[in-house]
Amino acid sequence: MRAFVRLTSRYSELEHRGAEIFIGDLREKKDIKKACKGVQYVISTHGSGSDTLAIDYRANIELIDYAKDNEVQHFVFISVLGAERGYEDAPVFKAKRAVERYLEASGLNYTILRPAGLASNLLPLAQRFRENGIYLLIGDPKNRTSIVSTDDLARIVVDSVNLDAARNQILAVGGPEILSREDVPKILGSIFNKEPVIINPPLFLIDGFRGALGLFNPEAQKAAGTFRTLLANEFFCKTEEVRKLEGIYNFQLETLENFLQRYLTV
Numbered sequence: 001m002r003a004f005v006r007l008t009s010r011y012s013e014l015e016h017r018g019a020e021i022f023i024g025d026l027r028e029k030k031d032i033k034k035a036c037k038g039v040q041y042v043i044s045t046h047g048s049g050s051d052t053l054a055i056d057y058r059a060n061i062e063l064i065d066y067a068k069d070n071e072v073q074h075f076v077f078i079s080v081l082g083a084e085r086g087y088e089d090a091p092v093f094k095a096k097r098a099v100e101r102y103l104e105a106s107g108l109n110y111t112i113l114r115p116a117g118l119a120s121n122l123l124p125l126a127q128r129f130r131e132n133g134i135y136l137l138i139g140d141p142k143n144r145t146s147i148v149s150t151d152d153l154a155r156i157v158v159d160s161v162n163l164d165a166a167r168n169q170i171l172a173v174g175g176p177e178i179l180s181r182e183d184v185p186k187i188l189g190s191i192f193n194k195e196p197v198i199i200n201p202p203l204f205l206i207d208g209f210r211g212a213l214g215l216f217n218p219e220a221q222k223a224a225g226t227f228r229t230l231l232a233n234e235f236f237c238k239t240e241e242v243r244k245l246e247g248i249y250n251f252q253l254e255t256l257e258n259f260l261q262r263y264l265t266v
């Protein structure tokens with residue numbers, strides 16, 4: 001296994017598990033070309049945070065091209081749930097959808113996974129909740145979500161390269177239950193035996209912040225559009241989508257509460 005990482009990344013665990021570490025920059029074609037040489041499978045999981053055009057779009061297009069040149073057997077791409085919805089104010093969503101289309105037309109065997117949200121992203125919020133019982137929830141608390149265990153997603157990614165049922169599929173990936181966003185602090189309250197104090201600022205505060213940001217940093221303002229889209233909309237998997245996923249990969253998906261308990265009560 002070869003892991004393409006940045007010099008500033010934390011990759012000691014990958015190295016410990018036997019991965020060949022390739023340090024490079026996804027903005028550099030020569031690095032992508034070298035990283036793809038001699039590999040059987042490509043798994044693209046990276047994200048930019050801000051440089052959407054270079055990292056989320058161009059780097060993936062080049063990865064696909066070099067994968068074709070090297071006759072890679074399977075390409076797994078981590079997209080995002082809702083990539084097909086046409087959110088005009090969300091650069092990451094637009095880039096992910098464009099890459100999906102390019103991969104579908106590439107002739108490569110592929111699996112495109114669209115996670116609803118990653119449980120590991122909640123761990124820093126959970127640690128702060130442990131300390132003070134406060135949970136910041138921006139926007140509509142009734143919006144639905146189905147956050148997937150990051151460990152389950154990792155298993156799905158790895159298994160995708162060998163399962164015929166996952167070949168040339170676009171799959172929504174979420175946890176086994178549909179939650180409202182306000183359920184998350186309730187789960188944390190149950191784990192830590194605390195009554196949650198929920199701070200729920202309205203979305204127009206984010207809009208005001210984005211407007212002010214545009215005066216000083218237009219690129220950051222555009223990136224904030226993706227964040228705003230995530231806060232303003234619902235991202236959850238339907239029951240039949242979860243059943244399809246469990247049927248293909250032959251295991252039961254983990255609930256958010258179980259994931260958080262495993263990581264927070266050790």
